[in-house]
Amino acid sequence: MSRRRLGQLEAEVLAVLAGAGGFLSPQEICDRLDGEPAYTTINTILFRLLDKQMVERTKHGRAYTYRLTADESGLAAERMFGHLRLAHDPSAVLSQFVHGLSPHEEAALRALLEDPGGET
Amino acid sequence: MSLEIYLPVALLSMTTMLLAWRQPRMHPAWHARVLAVLIGATALAVLGVLVFIIMIALGPLERTNATVLGRVLIGHEKVPSPVAAVVCAILLMIGVAVARTVAKWRRELRTTRALGTGVVADVRPFALAVPGRDGGVILSSGLVGMLSRRELEVVLRHEIAHMKHRHHLYLVIGTIATRIFPPLIYPHRALCYAVERWADEEAAVAVGDRTLTARTIARVALAQSPAAPGPSPALTGSHVSRRVLALMGQSPPDNRISGPVLLSGAWMATGSAISPALSHQASLLLVLL
Numbered sequence: 373m374s375r376r377r378l379g380q381l382e383a384e385v386l387a388v389l390a391g392a393g394g395f396l397s398p399q400e401i402c403d404r405l406d407g408e409p410a411y412t413t414i415n416t417i418l419f420r421l422l423d424k425q426m427v428e429r430t431k432h433g434r435a436y437t438y439r440l441t442a443d444e445s446g447l448a449a450e451r452m453f454g455h456l457r458l459a460h461d462p463s464a465v466l467s468q469f470v471h472g473l474s475p476h477e478e479a480a481l482r483a484l485l486e487d488p489g490g491e492t
Numbered sequence: 493m494s495l496e497i498y499l500p501v502a503l504l505s506m507t508t509m510l511l512a513w514r515q516p517r518m519h520p521a522w523h524a525r526v527l528a529v530l531i532g533a534t535a536l537a538v539l540g541v542l543v544f545i546i547m548i549a550l551g552p553l554e555r556t557n558a559t560v561l562g563r564v565l566i567g568h569e570k571v572p573s574p575v576a577a578v579v580c581a582i583l584l585m586i587g588v589a590v591a592r593t594v595a596k597w598r599r600e601l602r603t604t605r606a607l608g609t610g611v612v613a614d615v616r617p618f619a620l621a622v623p624g625r626d627g628g629v630i631l632s633s634g635l636v637g638m639l640s641r642r643e644l645e646v647v648l649r650h651e652i653a654h655m656k657h658r659h660h661l662y663l664v665i666g667t668i669a670t671r672i673f674p675p676l677i678y679p680h681r682a683l684c685y686a687v688e689r690w691a692d693e694e695a696a697v698a699v700g701d702r703t704l705t706a707r708t709i710a711r712v713a714l715a716q717s718p719a720a721p722g723p724s725p726a727l728t729g730s731h732v733s734r735r736v737l738a739l740m741g742q743s744p745p746d747n748r749i750s751g752p753v754l755l756s757g758a759w760m761a762t763g764s765a766i767s768p769a770l771s772h773q774a775s776l777l778l779v780l781l
Contacts, residue, residue, distance in 0.1 A: 379609050379628025380655045387648035390641045391699065424610045440641065466600060467654040469619040469647055470713040470732050480733045481710045484740070
């Protein structure tokens with residue numbers, strides 16, 4: 373596996389924490405990532421995330437354990453995303469999770485979500 | 493002008509359109525790869541033909557009759573100068589369109605990179621994967637607020653797949669190709685869909701729950717739609733409901749063998765289709781020099 377960019381690794385750490393739900397030690401996070409990134413790298417990323425208030429930590433014995441910030445309002449979201457058009461319709465270089473829906477698609481999706489067969 | 497120089501373009505376009513339209517039952521990762529190769533090759537072939545026409549128009553053909561390479565060119569009659577002028581104008585327009593698109597990308601990347609990764613304050617639920625060294629995932633506070641932890645993992649895994657496989661390169665190839673040859677918009681849309689499906693499938697494997705993945709996509713899309721009255725939906729031709737349906741069905745075959753075979757087949761086919769056109773040009777260049 374090639375060396376990952378820090379931004380990608382940061383997202384992977386977040387995904388691991390989101391999947392786990394509770395507190396994880398940096399070593400546990402390392403173990404759950406592919407390609408066994410260095411412990412110090414993970415610590416650096418956790419510090420950055422702590423700085424952005426996206427994770428919170430608690431002392432567990434002598435080491436810290438981390439989890440996703442439980443209270444969403446506590447997330448450091450003071451940076452505004454002012455680019456109206458960019459959020460709606462980013463061009464090819466930025467991948468967006470979903471694009472807008474047509475009214476027809478919206479109806480189809482609502483039907484899918486309300487379908488009792490598809491309930492989890 | 494002999495018609496044979498248009499043959500590679502015609503063949504490649506037809507193959508590309510067919511593959512985009514038929515949507516073979518294969519893993520979206522392989523579909524995206526094959527489509528990107530075919531779309532890129534078609535655009536290159538079109539460019540090749542345009543440049544070739546101009547070269548014939550400019551070329552001092554009479555003087556080169558004696559050389560072996562010159563004989564390649566005898567088959568082509570002189571291009572009337574209005575045609576050459578039109579082709580020149582088309583090439584210029586393509587150049588401008590590509591330059592403008594690239595400039596727009598650079599602006600967008602600069603603004604999003606300056607913002608940094610992580611959560612940004614915005615009620616609209618969206619997630620963006622920013623490619624490159626300073627890239628990462630940007631999540632809106634609206635999105636984080638509406639999703640459960642597991643659903644957030646789906647979104648993150650989807651965006652991670654985009655970054656890991658450098659999906660922006662596929663979309664850049666496709667977009668530039670449509671600037672060169674506008675009919676490629678149809679296969680380009682199929683490519684966009686394949687890339688999203690690819691990321692969806694990776695997310696579903698990573699979280700181990702296809703239904704959860706499908707529901708997350710549907711929820712985010714539905715939450716987004718009333719807040720987005722802009723002109724984008726019709727334009728982007730979103731494939732959200734198809735993506736959700738695909739996830740509710742079976743997981744796709746992984747094409748461990750047929751995928752690479754098809755991809756190398758596409759490489760060879762495009763190579764053999766383009767190379768006569770390119771070698772034509774190369775020989776012409778040699779003659780002119």
